[in-house]
Amino acid sequence: MTEQQLKSLALLDKYFSETPKEQIEQEIASYAEYGASGMPASEYLGRRIASMDEAKGQITNAGQNPNNHQEITFAAAVLVRHAEAVKGGKSYLVDLALAGESNYAMAA
Amino acid sequence: MLRMVLVKIRWLCTFRGKYIFSLETIGHHTVEDRGNPDHVENHAPFKCESKTAYLTDGYYFWDNNLDLAHLWGEIRIKKPYMICEAKLTLDESILLDLVGNRGDVLYLEALITKYGLHQLDLAGVIRYLVDINKKEKGAFEYQAIRAVDMNLSEHYKTLKFVHSKRGWTNLNAAIFICLLTKSTVLLRDLRIIYPEEYTS
Numbered sequence: 001m002t003e004q005q006l007k008s009l010a011l012l013d014k015y016f017s018e019t020p021k022e023q024i025e026q027e028i029a030s031y032a033e034y035g036a037s038g039m040p041a042s043e044y045l046g047r048r049i050a051s052m053d054e055a056k057g058q059i060t061n062a063g064q065n066p067n068n069h070q071e072i073t074f075a076a077a078v079l080v081r082h083a084e085a086v087k088g089g090k091s092y093l094v095d096l097a098l099a100g101e102s103n104y105a106m107a108a
Numbered sequence: 109m110l111r112m113v114l115v116k117i118r119w120l121c122t123f124r125g126k127y128i129f130s131l132e133t134i135g136h137h138t139v140e141d142r143g144n145p146d147h148v149e150n151h152a153p154f155k156c157e158s159k160t161a162y163l164t165d166g167y168y169f170w171d172n173n174l175d176l177a178h179l180w181g182e183i184r185i186k187k188p189y190m191i192c193e194a195k196l197t198l199d200e201s202i203l204l205d206l207v208g209n210r211g212d213v214l215y216l217e218a219l220i221t222k223y224g225l226h227q228l229d230l231a232g233v234i235r236y237l238v239d240i241n242k243k244e245k246g247a248f249e250y251q252a253i254r255a256v257d258m259n260l261s262e263h264y265k266t267l268k269f270v271h272s273k274r275g276w277t278n279l280n281a282a283i284f285i286c287l288l289t290k291s292t293v294l295l296r297d298l299r300i301i302y303p304e305e306y307t308s
Contacts, residue, residue, distance in 0.1 A: 004201055005215045011247040015240055016223050031232040034159060065139060065154040
């Protein structure tokens with residue numbers, strides 16, 4: 001192993017030894033669940049998209065990658081949530097829907 | 109003069125007296141064609157943040173494989189698509205190479221065993237390690253991961269080592285690279301190479 005990998009293992013040793021066992025078990029279970037069935041959408045949203053600006057950015061760029069449809073739907077949902085409160089949010093969403101983005105239209 | 113050039117090359121290839129191996133390759137990145145080539149050239153690659161991303165959230169490239177980039181457009185995007193090409197430079201200090209570096213594979217196996225991560229899939233392991241690194245800096249400092257999808261067997265291009273034996277190799281391995289960060293150190297000269305109407 002390289003020096004970097006040995007250092008990595010030493011730091012992982014530290015993390016796994018200093019973190020309570022129950023917490024480690026919970027973390028591993030949550031990462032397993034994330035890949036298998038997915039974490040609850042609310043948690044996913046809370047973790048990933050904190051603001052309308054972030055949601056807009058995510059929609060504009062992530063939309064180009066077809067793997068992100070679920071992300072986009074979540075982002076669109078955030079936009080809907082913020083649309084009433086934030087000036088310009090609603091019209092932005094409508095523009096996207098008119099542009100033929102079915103995910104956004106659905107969420108709207 | 110020649111001596112100065114040699115010293116510079118050696119300096120570039122070494123760090124603290126040790127050689128750092130660097131992988132230089134071409135990456136192919138397929139995206140939807142929304143008629144916005146300028147936006148794509150200015151903002152690509154686009155991050156994959158799907159829960160089913162093979163190696164966690166990141167910027168995915170086929171490792172110099174235009175055939176698979178087209179295949180991805182046809183079977184995954186299923187509508188007009190663009191293919192971007194970029195130069196990738198990945199030093200071994202930032203690349204976890206699960207294709208070409210047996211040491212990296214053994215390191216990954218060792219940590220899965222040592223920390224009891226068997227119930228996680230590969231994406232889960234990487235995602236977990238990346239998150240641990242945010243709390244314990246240096247625990248997993250890789251910025252790119254290279255892996256091969258063995259499931260695309262119908263696209264293998266097989267070639268026997270010798271006709272008289274059973275052994276064979278695959279000349280079309282589905283090798284892909286996930287960049288965890290978008291950085292000009294790792295990635296440069298991105299341009300659209302398909303469709304032709306967007307190439308200049």
